[in-house]
Amino acid sequence: MNMIIACIGSGNMGSALMNGAMKVAARIGVTDTDKGKAERLAERIGACVYGSNTEVVQKADIVFLAIKPQKLQVLLEEIAPIIKKRSESVYPVTLISMAAGWSIVRIQGIVGKAPVIRIMPNMPALIGKGVIAFTPSPEVSDETLEESRCILSQSGIVERLEEQYLNAVTGLSGSGPAFVYLFIEALADGGVRAGLTREKALYYAAQTVMGSAAMVLETGKHPAELKDMVTSPAGTTIAGITVLESGAFRGSVINAVHEAFKIAEELD
Numbered sequence: 499m500n501m502i503i504a505c506i507g508s509g510n511m512g513s514a515l516m517n518g519a520m521k522v523a524a525r526i527g528v529t530d531t532d533k534g535k536a537e538r539l540a541e542r543i544g545a546c547v548y549g550s551n552t553e554v555v556q557k558a559d560i561v562f563l564a565i566k567p568q569k570l571q572v573l574l575e576e577i578a579p580i581i582k583k584r585s586e587s588v589y590p591v592t593l594i595s596m597a598a599g600w601s602i603v604r605i606q607g608i609v610g611k612a613p614v615i616r617i618m619p620n621m622p623a624l625i626g627k628g629v630i631a632f633t634p635s636p637e638v639s640d641e642t643l644e645e646s647r648c649i650l651s652q653s654g655i656v657e658r659l660e661e662q663y664l665n666a667v668t669g670l671s672g673s674g675p676a677f678v679y680l681f682i683e684a685l686a687d688g689g690v691r692a693g694l695t696r697e698k699a700l701y702y703a704a705q706t707v708m709g710s711a712a713m714v715l716e717t718g719k720h721p722a723e724l725k726d727m728v729t730s731p732a733g734t735t736i737a738g739i740t741v742l743e744s745g746a747f748r749g750s751v752i753n754a755v756h757e758a759f760k761i762a763e764e765l766d
Contacts (some may be wrong), residue, residue, distance in 0.1 A: 501645050504528065504558035506551055506573065508539040511596060512564025514624040516543055518652025529554050555580045560592045560646060567597040567765065574608040581609040585637075592642050598668055599765025602635045602661060613637040615646055618667045619653065621675045628654030629671040633661040665766060669759030677754055682707055 503519050504527040505512045512528075516539065519526055526545035530536035533547070540547045548554045555561055555577045565573060584591050592613040595605060602614045617632040630650045634643055650656045659667065682703045689699030713724055729735045 500524070501559035501642070502527065502557060503560050503562075503649065504548065504554045505562040505564050506530075506554055507562075507564030508532070508536045509564060510621070510624060511619055512562060513539050514628070515562055515564070515619065515650070515653055516545065518623075518626065519649045520544060521652045522648050527554060527558060551577055552580055555584070555591050558591060559589070560594060560642065560649075563593055563595045563597065565597070567599050570595070570597045570600055570605075571608065574605065578609045581612045585610055585612045590637070592638060592646070594646060598672075598762055601766055602633065606635065611637055613639070613642060615643075616661060616664060617650065618664050618672055619650075620671045623653040626653055629667075630654050630656045631659045631664055631667040631671070632656065633659060633664060665762035666759055668762040669755045669757075672762075673758040674755070677751065678707065 501523070502525045503516075503523045505516050505519075506529055508516075508528050508530040516526060516528060520543040526543060527548050528536045528540050528545050529548040529551060530539075536547050539545065548557070551573060563570065563573065581591060581593070590613055592615065593605065593609070594615045594617055596617050596619060598618075600616070602616050605614050605616075606612065614635045615632055615638055616634075617630055619628050619630040622628045623630065630653060632646075632650065634646075638646075647656055682700070685703035685706065686696070686699040689702060690696055694702070710724075713719070714721055717724070725739075729739065
């Protein structure tokens with residue numbers, strides 16, 4: 499990979515994606531308002547540290563914007579003059595934004611018709627197990643799109659979607675890990691209530707969720723079919739399912755995803 503990859507922001511998600519990028523990119527640069535944080539990331543992945551945001555967009559071919567959504571406007575206004583100038587040349591810089599509430603049109607409203615890729619990664623990208631949905635603007639070249647897909651694939655599965663569906667991905671895959679962690683914690687609490695140590699209960703709960711998810715992906719069976727394989731007549735599992743359903747378990751999960759989706763829609 500000959501392109502220069504850079505990231506503005508070195509928090510959890512920026513670090514996760516750059517950890518993946520280092521596997522395929524020869525040249526990586528980072529910057530952050532917290533210089534120490536940027537230096538630690540750069541040392542870990544063998545990257546350089548840029549002195550400013552403007553230096554990043556002057557030198558890099560692909561720039562990840564890994565900052566909080568509420569800070570993005572100020573950043574875009576700062577780098578817009580350079581972005582616009584480069585867009586008029588044969589070497590435009592491509593921006594990859596992961597900011598919720600920032601559509602491609604909204605970004606381009608500040609930086610002009612620059613190539614923009616909007617992505618929605620999730621927390622498991624930190625360990626290379628993420629779900630990353632993306633939408634490119636028409637200005638993104640085929641070569642840059644392929645390079646970007648290659649970088650993102652180091653952090654998880656990569657799916658191209660129309661932008662109108664990214665908020666649904668935010669509600670499901672973006673917020674979903676928190677819902678799953680809550681479920682794992684509750685499973686472990688149940689194990690503790692039944693007499694297991696906290697350490698054992700948490701380990702068994704996490705392993706149970708991981709194994710169950712793998713069964714869905716590897717067998718291709720519908721979750722309902724797999725559930726029925728575990729559920730014997732008048733057995734322990736149906737007793738537990740009855741309790742979950744009496745508490746509107748499935749309805750609560752559906753509503754949780756939809757509420758997260760609605761908030762993402764309002765931000766957009």
